[in-house]
Each structure stands twice: as structure tokens, then as C-alpha cells.
């Protein structure tokens with residue numbers, strides 16, 4: 671298996687990795703952890719669909735730098751919850767980046783057992799401070815010990831649903847950071863039907879039409895149904 675991992679890792683574009691490291695610089699030590707994560711992801715990708723195969727050539731810019739950029743929005747946050755972690759974006763990447771920060775911890779919530787098994791293995795091989803919760807998001811609020819600084823989600827659900835997922839943590843002082851695509855304006859319009867929010871939008875460092883939606887408070891509009 672080691673040789674097949676080596677072969678697949680060599681398919682990762684060095685140019686794409688260099689571009690990602692220029693966008694979101696990291697230490698050699700974090701890079702080494704991320705290299706171990708990428709090798710594992712490529713190994714598991716053959717049997718479990720962790721990322722869209724078409725995005726593998728741009729794994730570093732499209733997925734890793736996209737995840738790392740959250741740290742610039744919350745540079746002092748140590749305690750994170752990543753909802754619907756899937757293949758580990760942004761949760762495992764953040765855990766690798768914060769591995770040397772005393773007291774840092776990233777909780778990864780994923781309801782599919784195979785993906786949760788992958789996340790556990792990724793946390794093991796990288797030595798990153800992550801805790802995997804094989805559970806539905808709705809069942810984790812009371813299980814995850816607080817306080818939580820940031821709640822994240824990427825490619826999980828429309829914004830109005832994400833806000834409902836994050837509400838219990840944001841009510842207790844967390845900041846929500848959602849990675850969103852080009853439809854962010856339409857999603858915000860829909861979300862404000864249900865929620866009183868004052869979003870701060872950060873354009874993605876990784877180009878394209880991506881945005882980070884930052885929310886410091888969430889209040890349900892009266893008379894609107896549960897999301």
C-alpha cells in the first residue's frame with residue numbers, strides 16, 4: 671500500500687501546492703502534517719468518495735488553502751466545531767494548522783460512519799488535536815464541551831439551514847464562519863426571512879467566487895418555523 675500511496679501523492683501538482691502555500695503560508699511542520707493527511711486522503715479516495723475526483727489536481731488550492739484561510743478571520747480561536755466534516759475540510763486542515771497551539775481542539779461532526787472512520791485515521795496519522803463525533807449535528811450540541819470559539823461548515827447546506835445548526839453555539843458566544851460560493855447573496859436573502867443576522871462577508875483568498883460568511887450573533891425571527 672505504501673508504494674501506491676507514494677504513486678498517488680506524486681500525482682498531486684507541485685505547482686498547485688506552491689500556489690496554495692503562497693496564498694496561505696504555513697510552517698514546515700504544519701506542511702508535513704498536511705502532507706500526511708493528503709497521502710491518507712488519496713489512499714482512501716480510491717474506496718470512499720471524499721472529494722469530487724475532478725478537484726484532486728487542485729486539492730491544495732481548492733480544498734486546503736480554502737480551509738486554511740479561516741484562520742485569518744479568527745486568528746486567536748482555539749476551540750472549533752466543524753459541521754459535516756466529510757473528507758476533513760476545513761476541520762482536519764484546521765486541526766493540523768493548530769496542532770502546536772496549546773489548548774487548541776477541533777471537533778469534527780460527521781454522520782456517515784465510513785467518513786468518520788477516515789477522519790479518525792486522519793487525526794491519528796497527523797497527530798492533530800481533533801475529536802471526531804460520529805453523529806447527526808442536532809445530537810452533538812450537548813455532547814461537545816464548551817466554550818467554543820468558532821463553528822464552521824463548508825458544502826453542507828443552504829445558509830438558512832447552517833444558521834439553524836450553528837445557533838446554539840453562537841448563542842453561547844461562538845462565531846460562525848461558513849465557506850460559501852457565488853450564490854451567497856441569494857442565500858443571505860433567503861436566510862434573512864428566518865433570521866436576524868448582521869453578516870460580515872470576506873471574499874475568498876483562493877480566487878473564484880467564494881466567500882466566508884461571518885456571523886457573531888443569530889436571532890430567530892418571531893413566527894418563523896424551525897429550520
Ligand SMILES: C[S@@+](CC[C@H](N)C(=O)[O-])C[C@H]1O[C@@H](n2cnc3c(N)ncnc32)[C@H](O)[C@@H]1O
Nearest residue numbers: 754755756757759780781782805806807824825
Ligand atoms: C458535501 S459534504 C462536504 C464535506 C466537507 N465539509 C467539504 O467541504 O469537503 C457534506 C458532509 O456533511 C455530512 N452531513 C450532512 N448532514 C449532516 C448532519 N445533519 N449531521 C452530520 N453530518 C452531516 C455528510 O455526510 C457529508 O459528509
